[in-house]
Amino acid sequence: MGGNHKTWEKHGGGGHGGGGVGFVASVAMTHPHAITDLSGRRALVTGGASGIGRACARRLAAAGAHVVIVDIHPEAAEKLAAELGGSAVVADLADLDGLDPLLEVAGTVDVVVNNAGLQHVAPLPEFPAEMFSRLLRVMVEAPFRIVSAALPGMYERGWGRVVNVSSIHGLRASAYKAAYVTAKHALEGLSKVIALEGAPHGVTSNCVNPAYVRTPLVEGQIADQAATHGIPPEQVVEKVMLDRAAIKRLIDPEEVAELVAYLCGPHATMITGTHLVIDGGWTAG
Numbered sequence: 001m002g003g004n005h006k007t008w009e010k011h012g013g014g015g016h017g018g019g020g021v022g023f024v025a026s027v028a029m030t031h032p033h034a035i036t037d038l039s040g041r042r043a044l045v046t047g048g049a050s051g052i053g054r055a056c057a058r059r060l061a062a063a064g065a066h067v068v069i070v071d072i073h074p075e076a077a078e079k080l081a082a083e084l085g086g087s088a089v090v091a092d093l094a095d096l097d098g099l100d101p102l103l104e105v106a107g108t109v110d111v112v113v114n115n116a117g118l119q120h121v122a123p124l125p126e127f128p129a130e131m132f133s134r135l136l137r138v139m140v141e142a143p144f145r146i147v148s149a150a151l152p153g154m155y156e157r158g159w160g161r162v163v164n165v166s167s168i169h170g171l172r173a174s175a176y177k178a179a180y181v182t183a184k185h186a187l188e189g190l191s192k193v194i195a196l197e198g199a200p201h202g203v204t205s206n207c208v209n210p211a212y213v214r215t216p217l218v219e220g221q222i223a224d225q226a227a228t229h230g231i232p233p234e235q236v237v238e239k240v241m242l243d244r245a246a247i248k249r250l251i252d253p254e255e256v257a258e259l260v261a262y263l264c265g266p267h268a269t270m271i272t273g274t275h276l277v278i279d280g281g282w283t284a285g
């Protein structure tokens with residue numbers, strides 16, 4: 001494993017590869033069944049205590065990484081960190097002035113998964129300005145600060161992976177989700193800039209774009225919409241959430257985590273500045 005790791009690392013930093021670029025076979029080419037091995041790496045996952053973030057934390061730990069769980073909920077974050085042999089940093093990503101301890105830790109990691117997020121649904125004339133700002137702080141400004149803090153270390157080591165958990169709402173809009181759609185579109189832009197600046201240093205940056213995933217965030221929306229529309233929860237899933245999807249089921253958090261791991265693995269060294277959509281055909285129609 002160690003040998004694979006080294007070759008991959010060298011290739012990963014290949015932008016400065018001094019003549020080897022284009023001739024050095026990637027690990028993925030020489031070892032077609034190479035797996036994502038993150039032993040010796042440190043991965044930071046925001047919103048890691050629940051849903052997609054928790055699945056990502058488990059998947060990256062299974063790949064060998066020391067995982068730093070960042071979350072606003074201390075008990076859940078610390079419990080998962082203990083389970084995974086990782087560590088927890090408790091932070092409210094909406095409180096940008098309180099992020100210094102987190103940014104210090106961010107400076108030590110090789111993988112950043114910007115995942116923390118929240119939703120607020122309201123028509124524009126009634127959308128609370130503070131809620132709009134909160135979503136942008138958590139889902140755009142905090143990722144910017146975390147990545148900015150992480151990049152110098154990644155550059156120094158010549159390897160880094162940034163994965164931004166975007167959404168189909170990073171590519172398409174839905175009514176009543178002004179802050180969320182704005183934030184996810186902004187995250188797509190930030191991700192591309194990270195890709196351009198990081199490329200010469202062996203750093204890739206990508207988004208993953210799920211449609212509805214079965215997590216507490218969505219369970220809450222199902223309950224709310226069932227109450228609003230006066231229909232049973234199953235009908236909210238079928239008639240509202242899956243209406244535009246070709247495959248009529250919610251996505252599992254583990255399916256998203258697998259994509260995140262893939263983007264950190266040996267077959268993804270040439271994937272950067274783009275997004276991987278996992279939406280059961282939602283955006284195809």
Ligand SMILES: NC(=O)c1ccc[n+]([C@@H]2O[C@H](COP(=O)([O-])OP(=O)(O)OC[C@H]3O[C@@H](n4cnc5c(N)ncnc54)[C@H](O)[C@@H]3O)[C@@H](O)[C@H]2O)c1
Nearest residue numbers: 047050051052072092093094115116117167212213215217
């Ligand atoms: N569930 C879906 O259908 C879906 C679809 C597409 C994209 N996403 C995105 O996936 C990400 C994770 O969503 P999820 O469904 O797993 O949600 P979730 O509610 O299960 O988990 C979100 C996590 O983020 C944390 N968090 C929220 N605000 C925070 C803050 N201010 N500071 C620190 N941590 C905070 C929460 O405590 C929680 O642990 C979000 O960015 C969301 O937009 C979700």
